[in-house]
Each structure stands twice: as structure tokens, then as C-alpha cells.
Amino acid sequence: xxxxxxxxxxxxxxxxxxxxxxxxxxxxxxxxxxxxxxxxxxxxxxxxxxxxxxxxxxxxxxxxxxxxxxxxxxxxxxxxxxxxxxxxxxxxxxxxxxxxxxxxxxxxxx
Numbered sequence: 001x002x003x004x005x006x007x008x009x010x011x012x013x014x015x016x017x018x019x020x021x022x023x024x025x026x027x028x029x030x031x032x033x034x035x036x037x038x039x040x041x042x043x044x045x046x047x048x049x050x051x052x053x054x055x056x057x058x059x060x061x062x063x064x065x066x067x068x069x070x071x072x073x074x075x076x077x078x079x080x081x082x083x084x085x086x087x088x089x090x091x092x093x094x095x096x097x098x099x100x101x102x103x104x105x106x107x108x109x110x
Contacts, residue, residue, distance in 0.1 A: 007093045010081035020074055027067060034058055
């Protein structure tokens, strides 16, 4: 992907970087530990009851810890470092990078 010259390197302060890494660590390790708690089987098998509890606990963790708000703040910290000048395609570098992403959609009824 071709970036504007000004976006080839962005700088975060040490404080910003530590805050980002700490938030990522908190989310990643917590979600890993939730999975390890419910997926006790070495083969990764899980009973239907434990699967429901895993889903409930994961959702509770995301909601109670405002994970989407925290992720949005992390994205804002990084995005603010970019020059958002539009290219000839009327998109900035970030828009261009995410334009083809395949976001979550509800499953189609069968």
C-alpha cells in the first residue's frame, strides 16, 4: 500500500505507546484467560453448557469493561498521528487501508 510521505512514519509518545500496549495487554490476556477457563479440554472441545457460559462471560467482559469504547480511544490515539489529506481517490490513507475490509454481518437464515 502506498502511503503519503508524511504517513510513512508516525510518532507516538512513550506515554501514548505504554497506554496502548497496556490496554491491548489487558484485553488480550483477559480474553485468553476466559477462553482457557471454559475450554479446559486439550483438544479444544467444549460442552454446549460451557460454550454458552463462555459466550456469556466474554460478552459480560466486553460490556462491563467498555471494550469497544477503549478500542475506539486506541484507534483515535493512532489516527490522530496521520496526515489525513485526501488522495486522487478522495480517500485518506486510513480510509484506503480499511476500504476493502470484510466487517461482521449477521448470518443468513438457512
